[in-house]
Amino acid sequence: MGIAISSWQLARAVSQSGQLGVVSGTAIDAVFARRLQNGDESGDLRRALAAFPNQTIAKRVLDLYFQPEGRDPDEPYKSTPKITINPSTHALELIVVANFAEVWLAKEGHDGLIGINYLEKIQMGTPSAAYGAMLAGVDFVLMGAGIPAEIPALLNDLAEHRPASLKVAVEGATNPYKTTFFPKTFSGLQLPNLKRPKFLAIISAHVLAAYLAKDEITKPDGFIIEGFNAGGHNAPPRGAMILDDDGQPIFGPKDEPDIEKVAKIGLPFWLAGGYSTPQLLESAKALGAIGIQVGTLFSLAKETGLAPDLRQEVLSQLKEKTLAVRTDPFASPTGFPFKVVTINNTISESATYALRPRLCDLGYLRVPFERVPGALGYRCSAEPTHVYIRKGGEEKDALGRKCLCNGLMANIDLGNLRGDGYQELPLVTLGSDLTGVTELLKRFPNGWSALDVIDFLTQHSNNEAGSKVESWVNQ
Numbered sequence: 001m002g003i004a005i006s007s008w009q010l011a012r013a014v015s016q017s018g019q020l021g022v023v024s025g026t027a028i029d030a031v032f033a034r035r036l037q038n039g040d041e042s043g044d045l046r047r048a049l050a051a052f053p054n055q056t057i058a059k060r061v062l063d064l065y066f067q068p069e070g071r072d073p074d075e076p077y078k079s080t081p082k083i084t085i086n087p088s089t090h091a092l093e094l095i096v097v098a099n100f101a102e103v104w105l106a107k108e109g110h111d112g113l114i115g116i117n118y119l120e121k122i123q124m125g126t127p128s129a130a131y132g133a134m135l136a137g138v139d140f141v142l143m144g145a146g147i148p149a150e151i152p153a154l155l156n157d158l159a160e161h162r163p164a165s166l167k168v169a170v171e172g173a174t175n176p177y178k179t180t181f182f183p184k185t186f187s188g189l190q191l192p193n194l195k196r197p198k199f200l201a202i203i204s205a206h207v208l209a210a211y212l213a214k215d216e217i218t219k220p221d222g223f224i225i226e227g228f229n230a231g232g233h234n235a236p237p238r239g240a241m242i243l244d245d246d247g248q249p250i251f252g253p254k255d256e257p258d259i260e261k262v263a264k265i266g267l268p269f270w271l272a273g274g275y276s277t278p279q280l281l282e283s284a285k286a287l288g289a290i291g292i293q294v295g296t297l298f299s300l301a302k303e304t305g306l307a308p309d310l311r312q313e314v315l316s317q318l319k320e321k322t323l324a325v326r327t328d329p330f331a332s333p334t335g336f337p338f339k340v341v342t343i344n345n346t347i348s349e350s351a352t353y354a355l356r357p358r359l360c361d362l363g364y365l366r367v368p369f370e371r372v373p374g375a376l377g378y379r380c381s382a383e384p385t386h387v388y389i390r391k392g393g394e395e396k397d398a399l400g401r402k403c404l405c406n407g408l409m410a411n412i413d414l415g416n417l418r419g420d421g422y423q424e425l426p427l428v429t430l431g432s433d434l435t436g437v438t439e440l441l442k443r444f445p446n447g448w449s450a451l452d453v454i455d456f457l458t459q460h461s462n463n464e465a466g467s468k469v470e471s472w473v474n475q
């Protein structure tokens with residue numbers, strides 16, 4: 001769960017209990033750089049850096065960002081490089097090291113399984129990010145929000161330290177474009193033996209599962225089938241987007257994946273989106289799933305990356321039955337619906353967001369466009385509207401867009417204070433099915449841990465899902 005809600009601490013706790021713990025790889029380079037600036041009080045990041053195979057690179061990253069006394073809270077964070085089709089060496093080094101560290105910390109001192117989650121939309125940073133995670137021995141790569149047809153081949157190349165390319169979707173392109181990453185530059189003199197992680201495609205339609213599975217080159221190792229009540233981004237409703245009276249997209253039967261058809265493909269799969277009770281875990285298994293992917297319950301656990309005051313606020317609203325989760329069709333610059341929790345003094349409120357001067361300084365959701373053949377520009381529909389239009393964007397596409405990058409950083413207490421004095425505010429996401437969290441709150445009025453979630457969900461199943469995954473991975 002991005003950005004860093006599914007922190008290494010949370011994924012580690014899940015993994016140690018015999019399940020698959022997944023860290024978020026989205027924007028983890030900026031998270032890492034900011035955590036170093038905050039002083040790395042626990043020493044965890046520096047311990048991970050000391051284990052990185054290329055110490056010259058580790059030192060360069062440390063020297064650039066680490067502030068032993070922590071950052072002056074009145075100072076903005078140092079900016080990190082934006083990702084482009086040809087990222088700078090500095091950008092790549094930070095991405096590789098940060099992904100390495102997040103996975104390394106999640107895996108430290110136990111044999112449990114760890115995965116890392118990326119967004120397909122952030123194509124240009126994916127090869128370097130996956131390589132960093134693989135240097136730390138990541139067991140699974142999970143990817144959603146797009147059609148991840150090229151990822152199986154990418155992981156094959158990275159596991160052999162071969163140059164790895166991905167096609168890049170460029171708006172208005174007259175030629176195909178790709179980004180290429182050269183692993184050997186980053187791994188140190190002695191190339192470590194790398195395990196090729198299993199790849200799970202996160203999708204919402206059985207048709208896409210069949211499409212990906214029909215060719216050996218695009219075939220993933222398994223699927224996560226995610227419904228429209230899941231936290232974070234959702235696939236848009238099929239057909240024209242129709243909004244209800246509250247301005248939320250209406251999903252219908254056409255948006256329900258046909259699980260039987262997915263099962264017939266014969267690849268392992270998990271179900272996600274509102275699978276929040278032991279009964280639903282059982283029903284998923286009865287449909288042939290290995291297990292379920294759970295976000296909402298874990299995002300409110302004690303080990304979550306969510307800032308403590310936001311977690312408390314959400315739990316209080318849950319207790320008072322005032323917790324409202326909306327599906328915002330416009331907020332995300334990706335154009336995908338995004339689930340938003342309504343919380344005062346966060347940019348979930350339009351009036352609060354209107355006070356934010358638009359600015360794009362993190363840029364993960366920028367889309368490349370062709371200026372002239374061979375030369376690219378980058379635009380984000382949440383950047384200053386006049387700049388977006390100058391870059392060829394259309395005004396209608398900028399309406400209602402929110403800066404997810406800065407909002408999600410603020411969710412984990414890494415919100416920037418800008419040079420103009422503006423403090424970036426959070427934008428909390430959660431799934432819209434609150435059955436599981438309501439039940440957990442009854443059992444744990446003072447909050448729950450990751451282990452409590454697992455005990456709750458697996459109370460009828462003897463932890464079987466975890467052991468099934470383990471035997472499959474170790475084959």
Ligand SMILES: Cc1cc2nc3c(=O)[nH]c(=O)nc-3n(C[C@H](O)[C@H](O)[C@H](O)COP(=O)(O)O)c2cc1C
Nearest residue numbers: 001002144230231232272273274294295296299431
């Ligand atoms: C706080 C939060 C952030 C999420 N961020 C991401 C993400 O960055 N990428 C992704 O593929 N899924 C993301 N998800 C979706 C989860 O990975 C998972 O599929 C989903 O939460 C399952 O449904 P549930 O929310 O009903 O448990 C997020 C979910 C939550 C609750």
